Every structure is written in structure tokens, then in C-alpha cells.
Amino acid sequence: MKPLSQVWPDDFAARYRAKGYWRGETFSSFLRARAAELPDHLAVVGGEHRWTFAELEARAENIARGLLVLGLNPGDRVVVQLPNIAEFLSVVFGLFRARLIPVYALPAHRIVEITHFAHTAEARGYLIAASHDGFDYRTLAQEVREQVPAVEHVVVVGEGGPFTALDALPAGREIALPEDADPSEVAFLQISGGSTGLSKLIPRTHDDYIYSFRASAEICKLTPESVYLAALPVAHNFPMSSPGVFGALYAGSRVVLSPSPSPEVAFPLIAREGVTITGLVPPLALLWLQAAPSTAHDLSSLQVLQVGGAKFLTESARRVKPVLGCTLQQVFGMAEGLVNYTRLDDDEESIVSTQGRPISPDDEVLILDDEGNPVPEGEAGNLLTRGPYTIRAYHNDDGANARSFTPDGFYRTGDVVKRTPDGYLVVQGRATDHINRAGEKISAEEIEDHLLAHPGVFDAAVVSLPDEFLGERSCAFVIPQGEKPKAAALKAWMRTRGLADFKVPDQVVFVDAFETTAVGKVSRKELRASLRRRFLEAA
Ligand code: J2J
Secondary structure, rough: OOOOOOOOOHHHHHHHHHHOOOOOOOHHHHHHHHHHHOOEEEEEEOOOEEHHHHHHHHHHHHHHHHHHOOOOOOEEEEEOOOOHHHHHHHHHHHHOOOOOOOEEEEOOHHHHHHHHHHHHOOEEEEEEEEOOEEHHHHHHHHHHHHHOOOOOOOOOOOEEEEEEEEOOOOOOOOOOOOOOOOOOOEEEEEOOOOOOOOOEEEEHHHHHHHHHHHHHHHHHHOOOEEEEEEOOOOOOHHHOOOOOOHHHHHHHOEEEEEOOOOOHHHHHHHHHHHEEEEEHHHHHHHHHHHHHOOOOOOOOOOOEEEEEEOOOHHHHHOHHHHHHHHHHEEEEEEEEEEEEEOOOOOHHHHHOOOOOOOOOOOOOOEEOOOOOOOOOOOOEEEEEEEEOOOOOOOOHHHHHHHEEEOOOOOOOEEEEEEEEOOOOOOEEEEEEEEEOOOOOEHHHHHHHHHHHHHOOOEEEEEEEEEEEEEEEEEEEEEEEOOOOOOOOHHHHHHHHHOHHHHHOEEEEEEOOOEEEEEEEEEHHHHHHHHHHHHHHHOO
């Protein structure tokens, strides 16, 4: 099995420790500390469950024992695909307690993505909910087992069917739980937005990740009286760590898991639990702004609405305070590390017109032109970053590592940004060809590969188009061959490919040919740019 690692050069690691960013805590040690300090404080609310910190810890320990008795061994990787339910937290803390390594998949992922994660991570386990949103994950698990036999253990929250139910895990009282992890070890694998091809796996250590959500919780002023609502899918890095569920639990706050981010589901939870802070992607924020004025639910407990994952336009941002009566916080982050926040006491203009500034004084930010030279202050350029919680490498992907990191360890974010005189970043766009569809990142290349497998497709180029609601939607330009397929049929066929549904192109446009230059075929990047340009000009 490929060992997991995430290594900062010794001098950097020494500095990050000396400055108190990396404090030697682990997921298990911080949960133990909270369970000791605040045993009876409500920690997790989800569905029918209401668990105190002591209960959460006890459940995590039982799950840890059960998984080890089942046959998983410390160091094994386990793909976790759970919706926003209380068990998400007992399960992942259980995995940490057993020194098992979660690999976070989103509920929307299907066979293509899950087998990719299982292969790349060399997973031995797969943890699912029986069903969610009308989809039966046990059927998916059966397919995964057939395609990746190394995934020996499937554990199901709910009715196990052919697999082991979480509630039926052996008690394993005889099992001694392992020592706590070394805090510099990789704690889990997060997945990248996937700007080229399939998602890459992001190894995050206890030290670096705990720093990022501890500092985030401080920036968001979380206390044990705060109540954090996880409205977005909790496996995503934003609701997980910015400050997300982990930052909230770290601060001793209560976490409420909403099964859906829709106002119909989230508003009653805000009213019932006295939610003080939550995070949304821009299209959902717009939906909330639309629904709030006429809701019967009392939203007055809400103090902070975070918006991030994609650009929140200034004019929409301005409406948050007057309509919801709470402070907007813009969040510009990435699963690879760097997270920027507007601060709660910033002036209104910075809050509505920037995407914030980095968490850490030791987040190094470079803004470079395409030749790698710094752009003049205040001009737009490519954002590169390095720091105490930004990875230095993806897991097991030499090609991506060579492309995505400079020799001195800066991560090329692919984002194009400007910096204001006071160090705030304003996202201008991006250099890479992915589609940011309501915060879900889709790789153009990955979708083109699928389209090319259709017999009626000669060539395909997938681009992002501006979309009033989604921010961006995906559009596939297709050169047909033979009998031209219908757009709807092509989309329906894409749906059968076993991909997350959000990756199916929103729009298909047939064209006779792609332009070529005198020297031959233009690069895919130029091709996509010119197709997008021509389409928008014609519209
Ligand atoms: C414009 N683009 C943004 C923003 C992310 C907190 C918040 C978000 C993420 C996330 C995250 C943006 N304005 N406010 O992990 O911890 C785009 C950029 C970025 C990419 C990262 C977190 N906030 N983006 O969205 O790994 O292009 O993380 O590089 O999914 O989303 O995507 P992801």
C-alpha cells in the first residue's frame, strides 16, 4: 500500500510549531478534551439524534472498536460517503480513534468517482448511508465491491441489507484501541475540485488541519454558546473546516446538521436550534435572500452568514445585512489549504467587495503573471500560496504534483486574483478550465472524455457559461458524427455513465467543426475559450 505522507521541509515545520500553529493535537485528543470539559453540553443535532460531547466521544469509541473487530486495521483507508446526518460525526471520529483514514466522498458521487477514490486511496472499507434523497447506496456499494474487490468491508448507517449495519458492529470490548496518531501524520484524504481530469486526493495532517479550523473558529468568534448549521454537504471542505463542523466542535459549539440547504428545511432548524452561524454557496444565499422576507420562521438568532465556494457578486452581497439582519462573511478557500475570510468587524465595503484575507500571518501569497513574475501591486495575476495548512503534494500523483506545485513548494491555485492595499483578495476568475457550478467544481477534461465515448460524438469541448442562478453552467460543444444524437438523448446517456449528476452538461450545442489555426489544432484551452467567446457574442 502506498504510504500516506504530507511533508513540509524541516525548517518550515519547526517554524509552524514554534509559532504555535501546530500544537500537537489530534482529532481524538481534541474531542477527548471537549468531552472532559463540557461532557453534558449538546454537541451534535441531526435527525432524531441529540448527542452531548460525552456521548459523541463514547459513540466514536464504540465505532472504532467495531471497525477494528470487523477486520479493518489502523492505517487502512475507508471511503466515507454520508449525507448530513449525526452519524457522519460519530463515524469519522470513530475512524480517527481507530487510526483509520477517511476518504471523503460527496453524496452526489457515483460509481466512477467512488471507484476512482477507492483505487487511488487503496481503500479497504466503504461507509455509506442505506439511502438518501431517493438513492440506494447499497446498490452502489455492490457495484463498487465488484469493481474494486480490495474494498472488503462495507458498513451501512441504517438497514445493512447485504452488508454490516453500523448499529450491528461487534462491540469489541476486548479490543484495545490504538495509541493516538502522531499529529504530523495524515489524518484523512480530502478530494480536490478536480480542475484537470478526475479528482485528486489531498492528504491533510492532524497538525495542519486542526490549525486551520481552530484559527477559523477564532476568526468567526465561536464559543460554546454558538450554534453552527451545516447546510452544505458536510464532506465538503467548506462546511467541514471553515470553521465548519470541526471548528465548531473544537470551540465547544453545537453542530446542527441539515439534511438539505433549502430554506424549507434549514429555516425551521435555525428557529428551533437558535442557529448563530452557517455557510452557503452563492446560489443558495440568493435563494435564502428570496425566501427570508416571507418566512414564518424566526431567523433572528442568525449572526453570521458565510458565503463562499464561488464568487458572490457585490450587489448580492450588499443585500445580506438588510434582508437577513446578520453579518456577511465572504470565504474564499480551497481543499488544498489556503482559506481567506472577511473579518466580522471589517467595514461593510470590504465585506461586500472582497473575498477576504488569509487565516494565517504565515500564509504566503504570490500574485504572478503567466511568466512567473510578480504583477504590479493591485493588478490581477495568478494566485500561488504556501503556508502552515496548505499541502505540498497530492497523494500519489506525480503528474499533478509537477503541474500544481513550484519547486519551492508553492501551490498554484489556478485562481486569478487582485490584492487590495490592505491585503484582501478579490477573485477575478481563474486560469484553469473547470466549471464552478454553484460551488461544485467540474473538470472540462473529465466530461469531454465521457462525451467522446459516445458513438455519435466526433469531438467535444466543455466550457463554463455565465448563469444567473448557478453562477456558471456547463455547456458541451459537440461535433457529431454519423447519426447526430439529440441533445436530450446525449444528456440522458451521460446520466447512465455513473457520474455525479452535477457533471452532466447543462447544455449541449452541436457545431460543425472546431476552429483550427494554420499551424494545426489549437490547444484545448484556447479552443474552449474561443467557443465560449463566440457563443456569448452570438447570444
Ligand atoms: C470565488 N471563488 C471561490 C470565493 C472558493 C472554504 C470555502 C470554499 C472552499 C472551496 C473551501 C471562492 N470566490 N469566495 O475549501 O475551505 C473557488 C476557487 C478555489 C476553488 C476551491 C473552503 N471560494 N472558490 O470552494 O476545493 O476557484 O474549496 O480555488 O471546492 O473554489 O474549491 P474547493
